[in-house]
Amino acid sequence: KIKSLPWFTIKRDRLAGDTVTYPGLGTFTDDPPWGDTTERPVGYLPQSPEEVNTRFYLDTRTQTDVEVFNTDMHGFGQTTFDRSRLTRFIVHGYIQNGDTLWMNDMSSALRSVENVNVIRVGWFGGSLTLNYAQSATDTQIVGAEIALFIQNIADYFQISHASFHCIGHSLGAQACSYLGSRLNPKVGRISGLDPAGPYFEGTPIEVRLDSSDATFVDVLHTDAEKLKDFGYGTNEISGHVDFWPNNGIQQPGCDQNILSTIIGINGVVDGVQNFVACNHLRALSLYTESITTSCPFEGNPCTGYEDYLEGNCVSCPNNRCPSMGYNSINFASDVYQYSNPSAYLQTGSQAPFCEYMTDVVVKLGSSSDGVEGKIFLTLYGPSENTAQVQLSDLDLRPDTTYTYTAQYGKMPTGFNKVKFLWQQDEYTLQTQYLTVDSIQVWVNEDQKWYTFCGDTSLKMKKETRYSMYEC
Template sequence: MKIAAFCLLFGIWTLQCSASDTVCYGDLGCFTDAPPWGGTDERPIAHVPQSPEEINVKFFLDTRAEKDVQVSNDDMTALGQTDFDYRRDTKFIIHGFLDNGGIKWLEDMSDAFLAVEDLNVIRVSWPGGSFTVQYAQSSADTQVVGAEVGLFINNIVKEFGGDTKSFHCIGHSLGAQTCGYLGAGVPDKVGRITGLDPAGPYFEGTPNEVRLDSSDADFVDVIHTDAEKLKDFGFGINQVSGIVDFWPNDGIQQPGCDQNAISTIVGIEGIADGTRNFVACNHMRAIHFFIESIGTNCPFTGNECTSYGDYRAGKCLTCPSGKCTSMGYGSIKNKNVILQSDQGHNFLQTAPFSPYCEYMTYVQVTLGSNSDGVSGKLYLTLYGSSSNTEQVQLSDEDVSLELRPSTTFSYVAQYSLFPNGFNKVKLLWEQDEFTVTNQQLTVSCITVWVDFEQKLYSFCGDASQKLNEKTRYSYYTCSQCS
């Protein structure tokens, strides 16, 4: 089924040759299919954008007072009769290929924004471009959609006043690339663009003017969730595209996206959404991460690192200025630190299902010199003054450890919550096979590095305390392990 869907979307790349062409659409400007816009290795089929009438861009305003009000980018009098207020920040949300302005995730994101802030939210629909059978044509049409949004912003500022910095464009897939184009029509850059798994085909490897890049707004943050190569059914771009780029779960295969077809297609949101999630689950996951980030207290922190492997090995724990950047809506809070450092590759892990955000810790357990030697697994639970986490295995699933005396075991452990007043851990171990003699461990030290706090906690062990298998033992914070 995935192969059939892939062929439907991208099997349109047959060779065709034509002379370069240019079209002009009034205030929106002129557009060409000459290189680098077409006729290149990255864009083998050249298309000029369709006309605005064919693309059929529509805008729908949501505020706390009224929802789903259709507005126009060239009728400011009518806009002034709505609840739109230029003194509020304004969010434009733009969908991608084969979506439209009525898709549920657009409404979910709008609702999430309005639940936490008094804003103007404008959902952008472009069904005449996004529902074409030729992806290459849709890619070209994003230029006109971006110009339409840019015209809207210019007219708002001209008619009502305000600052272009108060505008934030959020786009998924081709919508993310669309956000990159709106900046060309705005004399002063917009405040922020958020790219949710920006489309890769026809954009990866192209010059900056063709794709979303860090210069398109004062702040550009990007979440990559489907950066696999197109031949392996990856729809996102495998290229740094913002001032700060996040690569959750290496930005390729998202946990929870390997479910069977029936359970995924017949989902709680209906067959249409379920089918989309099955075909493009990794690609859609960036949307869900961002929506969750709007209202959660969980920090979604990412860590700068050269590779996901180094991140998983605990080699990239320290964040610039002692503050890690949050993926999603809160990333801009760390803007000043981000602008002073290269944060093109921020890695983090997430849960397979909502809530997706997890708390990263780096745990080290040092066994005592009088421990018995045995093969087995270690588990750790974190405790605070009134709550505790789930028990987490300190190795990958089905991976056993060679538990030997005076040996330190390290692991990046993810927890679904973090307890207030963290002051205690409980350790449990179990061995792989039955042994005639009763094996016991001792612990000299446990340390837990809490990533979002950028803080190390130490828990002192007791060499005289013998730990029996499958029993939880408590350890309390101490100033430093001896």
């Protein structure tokens, strides 16, 4: 049976079953599961290390953009690398290089919050090609080169593999998986930022990122749509905890019109790339923001996004909801116990993307009028408040309870009051009123319900804010 070839492969004239050996990196094959499979109908061998051209650039707080080499430990020892600090590798994906803007931004963010060694990994010889399948195969070389570097650093400085962290986007996440599978003991952590799906999804774990590749593997999915629907990420569970912001598929703000997207804030080139792969690239913005923000990017472990939206997963194990991104490592002891590693959350459409998730239950009094309108709620502490957020756009009926999910850009310190306002969507000759029996607010960060008691004798006019206090 002749297999049809996906768009990302270029036909080869030779048969599968070849191998190639590169000194210091090992032997590679295009035999199954590396080729001649449903997921990889055409087998490729990785290009030579010279062709892939893996390069390393060291950033520390006192020295940046220093090119270093994975076999020259004497020269590496002359840099400002600090053996007492963690070392975080950052690896790019397809059609990028080691000096791309997001890598520099992420490196700067990391160094702003901790004294850390950052090593940016470029492999433009393998990534800058029209043959995606060849680039996907070349990630084996990238992973092998990084693994060699980590082993040499560990031996030269006598430090543990646990002090290394690999952060990879797209194909870069798969490169991180290959370095992880080569090292024993394992590296401390791998963060997969929307790991590449084409040529990887559905393959055995030795071919793709999975939880066995590091002591802790956290994954962020933002473009998990099927390839036929132009998704570049994977829909497969790939870590100890997998975060699915906005269900990991369509990201808010990625549905702008072509002109406003292409003529973006960072120029036309970045704008074109963002238009083509906005969902896929959103993982980079979310992870970079998670490094410096005080907003927790909390995910709720759940069996699926619909259950999450319906409020069936508001409680987190041990009353601790894992944070997506940089801080997810702080929840490792919790997520190791999860029966289902998927955690869901919602984000905003533009930076800052992190939002505080709440569930709100509004019980209208029996003396309310029946109206068509909208409810708005503002949260208050003693000295600060949130923006006003719309909860509903529906028929409001007396003695009825309504449940909503609401996202706030911040939570007030000492949350102890809400202000309720409603707007009428229909014109009536007679003045309409609402009465409120109670409002309950579930704050995900606190894992707690706050209850605010109303006064059902108070008839609330439209377009007027009414305060309600915790009871």
